[in-house]
Amino acid sequence: MNLRNHAPASGTTGSLDLAGIGIGPFNLSLAAQLDSVPTLQAKFFERRPRFDWHPGMMLPDVELQSSFLKDLVTSTNPTSPWSFVAYLVAHKRLFTFLNAQYDAVPRREFARYFEWVAENLDNLHFGADVREISHDGHEFVVSTTGGRYRTGNIALGVGTSPSLPAWAATLPNDVCFHCSDAMERLSDVSTSRIAVIGGGQSGGEIVQYLLSRERLPSSLRWISRRHNFEPINDTPFSNQVFSPEYVDAFRRLSDERKLAAFGSHILTSDGLSLSTINAIYRRLYALRHLEARSPDIELLPNRDVIQVERQHDRFRLIIRNGFDGGIEIVPADILVLATGYKFKLPDAIAPLQDRIVVDRNERLVLADDYSAAWDGPRQNRIFALNAGRYSHGIADSQLSLMAWRSATIINALLGRDHFDLELPQPVVRWSSELQHSNQAVSL
Ligand SMILES: Cc1cc2nc3c(=O)[nH]c(=O)nc-3n(C[C@H](O)[C@H](O)[C@H](O)COP(=O)(O)OP(=O)(O)OC[C@H]3O[C@@H](n4cnc5c(N)ncnc54)[C@H](O)[C@@H]3O)c2cc1C
Numbered sequence: 289m290n291l292r293n294h295a296p297a298s299g300t301t302g303s304l305d306l307a308g309i310g311i312g313p314f315n316l317s318l319a320a321q322l323d324s325v326p327t328l329q330a331k332f333f334e335r336r337p338r339f340d341w342h343p344g345m346m347l348p349d350v351e352l353q354s355s356f357l358k359d360l361v362t363s364t365n366p367t368s369p370w371s372f373v374a375y376l377v378a379h380k381r382l383f384t385f386l387n388a389q390y391d392a393v394p395r396r397e398f399a400r401y402f403e404w405v406a407e408n409l410d411n412l413h414f415g416a417d418v419r420e421i422s423h424d425g426h427e428f429v430v431s432t433t434g435g436r437y438r439t440g441n442i443a444l445g446v447g448t449s450p451s452l453p454a455w456a457a458t459l460p461n462d463v464c465f466h467c468s469d470a471m472e473r474l475s476d477v478s479t480s481r482i483a484v485i486g487g488g489q490s491g492g493e494i495v496q497y498l499l500s501r502e503r504l505p506s507s508l509r510w511i512s513r514r515h516n517f518e519p520i521n522d523t524p525f526s527n528q529v530f531s532p533e534y535v536d537a538f539r540r541l542s543d544e545r546k547l548a549a550f551g552s553h554i555l556t557s558d559g560l561s562l563s564t565i566n567a568i569y570r571r572l573y574a575l576r577h578l579e580a581r582s583p584d585i586e587l588l589p590n591r592d593v594i595q596v597e598r599q600h601d602r603f604r605l606i607i608r609n610g611f612d613g614g615i616e617i618v619p620a621d622i623l624v625l626a627t628g629y630k631f632k633l634p635d636a637i638a639p640l641q642d643r644i645v646v647d648r649n650e651r652l653v654l655a656d657d658y659s660a661a662w663d664g665p666r667q668n669r670i671f672a673l674n675a676g677r678y679s680h681g682i683a684d685s686q687l688s689l690m691a692w693r694s695a696t697i698i699n700a701l702l703g704r705d706h707f708d709l710e711l712p713q714p715v716v717r718w719s720s721e722l723q724h725s726n727q728a729v730s731l
């Protein structure tokens with residue numbers, strides 16, 4: 289099925305206006321938003337054979353952490369055929385979806401929505417690994433396993449890479465692995481002693497999954513550096529950080545103030561869903577008191593794993609307890625590292641790496657329109673998606689503002705306001721300077 293009904297985009301001297309590297313939700317949003325702009329010629333390239341959203345973490349019963357209205361397009365283009373509601377209607381399940389009264393949409397359902405959009409846009413190429421991105425003095429040259437393309441601009445939508453503790457670098461990866469491999473690796477380790485390291489949502493989902501299986505691990509330790517197993521801060525004023533008005537205010541801060549603001553908002557994004565916390569707590573209750581099982585399970589917050597030793601196929605974790613200052617030893621057979629993710633430039637961009645500006649923390653320097661500073665021609669831009677947590681705020685790595693960011697990039701490409709991105713009057717006034725003309729009037 290193909291819902292497109294506009295005329296084919298007219299090319300510019302045979303080359304593209306935009307090449308998208310990677311097709312996760314963020315570049316998929318850009319592709320879906322570009323569907324309303326037939327004058328721009330774009331192609332997107334993904335190494336996977338089809339769209340697949342974090343397959344290694346698609347555990348049973350996992351839920352979306354954001355509203356389904358924060359889909360690929362709706363916040364700037366509510367009449368797009370690529371909204372989540374359009375998906376429900378196309379699949380004749382709008383009323384059953386509404387009647388299901390989900391507090392949070394199953395992540396599998398949102399992944400199917402993404403897959404449906406990906407199957408129906410005709411500018412996406414799957415099974416196309418981007419191997420090299422260079423610049424010939426006039427435009428970019430993108431080499432993929434499916435062909436070479438010339439393009440005026442590129443959009444890096446390659447996602448983030450596992451962030452691993454230094455001590456994990458030399459440990460065997462069949463028994464010490466990042467949670468992004470959980471589906472594959474956890475299938476046959478039920479009898480082992482397992483330590484899950486990381487108290488964010490990924491760690492919580494792994495622990496919930498391990499506790500839900502009939503065969504429990506012979507021991508389970510959940511280790512978090514945070515003071516406690518902290519919930520996501522999902523309340524109206526906190527959620528203002530997921531608004532374009534907040535991004536606008538955040539952009540004006542100095543780097544030091546950005547870092548401070550970022551730290552104070554971390555739990556709006558990286559805390560545990562209440563449903564995950566409740567499910568874990570209630571499962572522990574049931575195991576202890578209703579099923580009269582005595583599983584060997586310990587929850588260890590405020591702990592930093594400072595060293596890991598490997599002895600006779602076993603791990604020995606040396607841990608500092610931040611609550612009382614003690615040092616503890618935890619034995620384990622399997623380590624699951626739910627230690628987060630970080631942005632990294634793809635290897636394919638090596639020919640341009642020295643020309644791309646980074647700050648003192650090795651992060652890209654992004655403009656308001658998400659283009660990265662580099663020493664090439666100004667008309668050839670490198671847009672970076674999911675690289676701006678510290679420059680555009682905590683929403684950058686979440687789904688919440690992806691449709692808005694895509695619209696911002698498209699307006700920049702066109703050099704005119706195809707999408708109306710005028711900011712609404714903020715509910716909360718973050719800045720001391722006046723940000724908004726409406727506000728000036730109301731004062
Ligand atoms: C398990 C999990 C659940 C999440 N759930 C939510 C949620 O409910 N709500 C929310 O707001 N946020 C959520 N997030 C945060 C964020 O929305 C997601 O991480 C999202 O997938 C980021 O999209 P992305 O397009 O940047 O990256 P990704 O989804 O990682 O996609 C990047 C794609 O690029 C491809 N690629 C990389 N390099 C190349 C190359 N050289 N050539 C071709 N292809 C390449 C990869 O194969 C991949 O498919 C979640 C994060 C995780 C880890």
Ligand SMILES: NC(=O)c1ccc[n+]([C@@H]2O[C@H](COP(=O)([O-])OP(=O)(O)OC[C@H]3O[C@@H](n4cnc5c(N)ncnc54)[C@H](OP(=O)(O)O)[C@@H]3O)[C@@H](O)[C@H]2O)c1
Nearest residue numbers: 351352353453486487488489490513557558593626627628
């Ligand atoms: N269903 C869903 O919607 C879903 C599922 C999974 C993830 N997500 C989202 O994806 C993003 C990433 O989540 P995530 O849980 O993978 O990562 P995360 O939120 O960054 O959490 C990683 C955790 O690991 C800890 N950690 C890092 N290094 C450590 C070390 N050496 N020793 C001990 N602890 C260490 C961190 O501690 P510090 O806090 O001290 O740094 C942090 O608590 C989040 O925004 C999350 O909301 C969503």
